[in-house]
Each structure stands twice: as structure tokens, then as C-alpha cells.
Amino acid sequence: MPKLTIDGKEVEAGADLNLIQAAELAGVEIPHYCYHPGLTIVGNCRMCLVEIEKAPKLQIACNTRVAEGMVVHTKSDKAKTAQKAVLEFLLINHPIDCPICDQAGECKLQDYYMDYDQQPSRFPLAEKNHKGKAIDIGSGVMLDQERCILCARCTRFFDEVTKTSELAIFERGDHNRIDINPGQPVNNKYAGNVVDICPVGALTEKEFRFRMRVWYLHRTASVCGGCERGCAIDIHHHRGRIYRFKPRFNPGVNSYWMCDEGRHSFPALQNETRLTSPLVQAKDQLVMEPWGEAIRRAASIIADYKRQYGPNSIAAVVDAQSSNEEAFALKQLMKTAIGSDRIATLSWSPPGASGDDDLLIRANKNPNARGLAALAIPADGLDGLAAAVASGELKMLIAMRADLVRALGEEEFVRRFGALDYMLVLSADANETCQMANQVWPIAAYPEIDGSFTNFKGRVQRINAAFPPPGAALAGIEAIARLGHALDGVDRPSSANAVFASMAAAEPAFKGLSLAALGEHGADLAS
């Protein structure tokens, strides 16, 4: 590997790296706008000009490959003058409307102005060029041409990644503007990514505009639950509410991107139907009860059925929306506390949902279908359970996140499972299955729990609790641990780390893995 010196720091970097990447290894930031590691290099912003010894003039770091013995200065007088100059040029025709701009706080013009410029403008405000503002270009993206610095990240994204080419640069010189072709709005399932990669406030998300100042947002690393791809994301939240999902780089899963379906999937996680208290069926109505009572009630019902009809009169259905830990904890509970081997997976995607595409979107809309398979929870077990209901062997069902009524349709559900005596549903939402349940336990949605999902390629990725679940809702593994304790008096682990550790010990597919060691990119299943 070539050895080079950047700002006096010696660094060894792969020969295919450019100077921006090599500098990062050396802990040196080279400011840049147009360069994006997921796109081709155009070198138009000129923000990354650096001084290279023996080169006659400044070079752009993004288009310069590392070379043995190269000596680079990013903070020399020449480099600093160029950085200042580029910012001065960029701001000439920029509206400087930060107070009303959604990008404020995460804007590279603001950041670099503070870091590299800090000089008063020499350009009269009245002479600025004016261009289009608040243009709805389609797919939920809004365009402000005046704020645009013409770095061409968005046009390159649509040219190179989605290959839909809806955006182009029109006109010439300082009249240049990004725009759609007349009458042809942006129309692809990945449009939100251009908002992410726009370094300034030119492209903003329609849904997010004017909702929240970005400096109030906290970020929690997680995984999108929208499909079995499991794109790495950051959840941006404030006071227990999610304001947006942003893709997080994971080379083995989603690169830098995510789809719009996943991006806009969070409102369903925090709507009016979230459950906040355990419920029990009383006179055809679900009424609230405290957790203590709810656990005791379920435990005594389970004990009764076990005694009367044997352990196999009780079954569990785990939805593929559940985390690895939830699925494993329930599987263990069935085995150790109840002694039943009846367990099945529900892996259901709504009809009419998008199918597999070439980029990220998968037809299976469950983030953990592969995880459940790795835990050997039968994917085709529902038919067996229905048969056992029909024969009268199966009396009680514990449903983990599984909305069976929605998945099967009400008629089919009643036909197959209507003869059940008792149903305990663990759910984040008051869904149709809850209406049919004898008991409903409120559990946390995935942004509210620690744990992991396994994507369809077998990559196990961490999810982290961004904030606590609403009301009295508990993490699924906590509810299972409490039920287990009520059944057999054994203390079960209720932290995700501990459940994962037992899972790694018990399940061959998870052998050698630990939740803490998954890191930001996750790890592949052992088998």
C-alpha cells in the first residue's frame, strides 16, 4: 500500500483510494460538496482543492489517487485561500435564507462557512440571481433552485443508481439550474435519497419540511423494518416521536441508500392505535388491567390447559416482524416453561406490495423472516396448527406480533382458528387480531427495543431502542420473561444482550455471535 503524508501525518492507504478517503484515514477532513463515495466523480465544486508538493497547481482531492511518497497539504496558505474563495463564490448567488431553511443545522454551506471561510460577503444582496423556489418535483421531493450549488449529486444518483434520469441541469453558467424535464416529475422508489445527499437546502423532503429543527433531533442506529433487506438506518427522533428515517451506510446491505417505502414507514409505528395497557376480554369488550394481573391470569390459564389437555394444547405463532430475541425467548418459553413443541412463523406481506427490484426493495415485507428460519421456527407451521385446532388438540394460542386476522382474512381466520378456547396476543398495535383475543399485551415497536434482525442474506444487524415504548407497553422479551417466571419461578434474562447470549449458546445459526460485537455493519449468521 502506498505511503503518503497528509498535513504532516503519515498514512498508508489502498492504491485505489482518493485523497479525501486517505485523509479520513489520517484523521484529516478535506471539505467537499460534489464528491460522494456512492457516485462517480465529477470534481465540479472545487471545495476539495489541496496542495500537493511538486504539482504545479492545486489539485482536487476527490479525483487524485494516492501515490507513494505524495506530500499533501490541506491547510497551507494556498489551500486555505482556495477553500475560502470557493465558499465566497458559492455564496454569491445563494439566498442565505438559513432561518427558514430546513437544511439549517445539517447544511454543508453553513458548516464549511464556519470552518473555512468566516468572511463578510463582498457581493451586494440586491444583485443576486433569482431562480425557482419551492418546486414540487414529484415523489415527495421539493426543489429550491436558488439554494442549489449545482454539485450534481442528485442528477448522478438518478443517472447512476436508479437509472431513471429524471433530473438534469438546464441553462448555462450562473443561470444553471437543476430541474425535471417539463411534465415528467421524479417517479422512482428511491427519490428520498437525493434529499439525503443534497449537501445544502436545495432538495428537501415534503413530509419533513417545517416539522422540526434538525438540531433537536437525536439519532439512534437501527434497521428499517419495511422488508427483509433490512437497510441500516438512523432513526431521527425527539421526545419519543420519530421525525424521519435516514439511511445509514452498510456496504453489505444497503450501501448508502434506502427506498422511499421504508423511509416513510415510520408513521405507522406511532399512530393512534398503539397499545398502552394490557387488556382483557370481559363481556365482549377489551378492558384495561395492570400487568401483574394480566401475567397471573395468563399463567393460570396456561397451567389449567397444561393440566387438562397437556402441554401441546398450547401453541405460539411468531411474526417475522419480531426480533431474533423475541422469537428465541418465546421459543424457549414454549419449550421450557410450557413444554409444547407447537410453534409456527407468520411471514406475511400485504397483497399488492412492491416486488423484488434490482436495487433494495424485497417482496417479503418482514425484516426478520430469515432470523426465524435460522431459529428453526417452521415457516409452514400454520396449517399444522389449524389442523390441531380442528381435531380439538389445540386450545390456546400465543401470538407474538402476528396479525392473523389481517394475514388470513377474517373468514379464513374464523374457519381455521375460530374453535380456539383462548388467545393471548402480544402486539404493539390494536389490530383486528387483538379484537378476537382473550388477552392483549402491549409491547414495544422495533424502534423502542434493543435487539437484532437477520436480513434475507443472513446478515444479523443490531437495532437499538430510540426511546421507551408508550404507556405501560413493555419490550416483548420482558413480557415473555415475566410470564415465564409466573409459570415456573425461573428468572429469565430480559435484556437483549443476555437473551442474545443464550440464543448464541443454544442455536447453531447464531453460534459465536454476540449482540455487542455486531458493530454498525452487523455480522453474518454462522450457518
Next chain:
Amino acid sequence: MERILTRWLDIPDLRKLDVYAGNGGYKALRKALFEMKPEEIINEVKNSNLRGRGGAAFPTGVKWSFIPKDSKKPVYLCCNADESEPGTFANRYEIEFDPHCIIEGIAIACRAVGAHTAYTYLRGEFTVQKRILDAAIAEAYANNYLGKNILGSGFDLEVFTHRGAGAYICGEETGLLESLEGKRAYPRNRPPFPAIQGAFGCPTVVNNIETLSNVPHIINRGADWYKSIGPEKSPGPKLFCLSGHINKPGLYELPMGFPLKDLIYDVGGGILDGKALKGVIPGGSSFPIFTAEEAVKVNMDFDSVRAAGSLMGTAGVMVMHEDTCMVDALKTIAHFYHHESCGQCTPCREGCGWIEKLLIELEAGRGKMEDLKTLVDAATNMEGNTICVLADSLSMPVKSFVPKYRDEFEAHIKLGRCPFKTSSAQQAA
């Protein structure tokens, strides 16, 4: 001096193939096809010290030698006829009066670099010129100077003409290639250079028309003959485009190294109305201006002009006399580059407009003293910091006009108006 590039002045109807062929035309192509190996052609051109006439003055033979010898991809030649530099009008005459010399030059160059396809990129406004060139190409095809198995040599060559849509930037060689490929003419980052990755990702040579017109003469008469014309390092016959406040503006063929003083006062018949000379831009509007004192000492070849602090560029010599308002002249130049900047790189996109706006204010008498510093700062910050040299093309005039004619700029500020206009004219403006 013997006319070489402007033989059409001596030979009527030289544009016709039979006249061209009857006067030694396509003899050089025969020589290149049957008597010389490609390597020998390149060496002959290298030895002639022919330098590119498009403005950058890069040695042509050296450029050709950068083309990989064993390229698995096709090699292309692009003939740059996007003649757009203000004050430059040599290529259009060459196309109109001696198109077969261009075609012969193209064919020899293609033979040298192993290209079997050549594109001629003409500026959008060259409608008539394209017709003329197309007709000449058709004649050449009909007589097997182009096409398959040229003159029985086994060498194939297809030549296409393509007209731009009226953008200066398409004359920049990589902007030209992008435009040729049907894209927006955004100049490319180098490396990779066109010799490795040019048109359609293949090795490509881009040569100016005038450069290629020299090639048949070099092949016919040899590198030593060529070097005997003008200075050895910057030799050859040169077309000068003389314009501005001059009695006899026009296109003149003169040997490289010809004194600028003689070009203006002798060949050009002196300054219009017998006025005093104020300044000369020697190479098209992109380059530093010479004051009258500097101009009369300069010889017109690449190295001498460079040594004197400017560049010979396309040899578009623009003469300005004493009544010229230099602020206005620079404003006009800035307007051009502002209009023609492609807008790809930040410094050029924003800087050209900024400079024009400053000059509009200064010329109108609304400027401030600190604007002069801002003007030079903006120009300095543009220079050398962009993908192509369009930014430099405005930076260089600004950085020469302001210091050299500073008193005029200051007079505008102090008077609050242009001193070259009467107050009524100022109001009308």
C-alpha cells in the same frame, strides 16, 4: 513570403478537388500511405516542431505519440472546428477556400495514429462552412481519398462532420468530446487524458483545423523545411486574424515570429484615423492585453509572446486605439465569458458573473475603489482552480487590464461616469 496556408489567394478554385489535386494536392497523403510508416509520420511532425494552433500550443507530434500503439479499442481523431474565440476567424476561411487541405491533414493524422474514424466538430454557426466541407468530403470519397481501402493502400477512413449548437465551451477539447457524444458540453477532469479515454471512451486525438492544415505541407516538404520558417521552437506559417481599430483588418498569413509592430503598422495599414495605439490583445480575448509600449516590442510566436507576459492563443490580434474605454472593453470581454461559462465549476460559474456585474457598475461610474481589489481577487481565485481554462480566460484579461489601465478605472470611480462618453451619451447609456 511564399503563401502556404493561404494558397487559395494564388490558385483560383482551390476548394475544388481537381484544382487541389492538380496543384500537388493529396500527394502528401500518398506519401503517408505508401512511403511512410505511421511511426515515421509522427516523427516527421514531431521533428517539425509543429505546435497546436487551437490556443494551447502543445507539440502536435508529441500529442499523437500519446495514443497507445496496441489499442484494443478504436482510435478516433477529432478535428476541432468550433472556432469561437473572440477575434478569431482563420478556420472559417480555411474551410471555405481550402477544405481538401484539411481533409488531407485529417487523413494523414489518422494514418499516423491508427484512427479509422474522424469527426469534424464545427461550431453551430458554421452552416455554410459545413456545406462546403461536406461537399469536399463527398468529392474525396468519390475519388477514394476517403472511405475503404484508400487509393489501394488497404487503409480505411470514415470522416463525419458534426455541427454544435452555439456554445463556446464546445471548443474546449473535452467539452467537444462530451458534446460529440450527445451530452452537455461539460469539460472533463484530466486524467484520464483524451489520448487514453477520449471520444466514446476510446483513445482520441483532438487537433485544430489550422494544425491539421499544416500537416500535408510538412509531409511534402519535410520537417527541416518547416523549421526554417520562423523561430525553430515555434516555427511555421501562421494565420493572423487582425481586427479592431485598424485600417486593414483581415486574415494574414505570416511566418511565426513576425513583429507585432509590423503586423499593425505595415501589414495592417496602421491605426484607424491615424490615432494612437492604446492596447493589443495578441491571441483572442482570453489572454492578457499588451499596452502600446509592450506591443511594439513583441514578436508573434508562442514563446516570444509568452515571454512578454501574454499568450498567442489563436492569434486573434485585437487592436484598440486611444479612444477605447478600457473599462468598457473589459466589460464586453467579461460579458462574453459570463455568457459562455458552462457553469460546471463553482469558481467560473459564479466568478464570471460577479466580475461582469462589478464591471457594469464600474463602467457606469457607480463603482468604489475597493471594487478594483475585489475584481482582481475574484479573477485570481478563479485562475487555475477549475476543470478547464475558461475561468483563466477571463481571469487573465482582468488581471492585465486593471493594473495596466488602472488610471482609467479610477477615473470612472472619481468622475462617477465614463470619461470617454459625453454626459448626454452617458445618460443615454
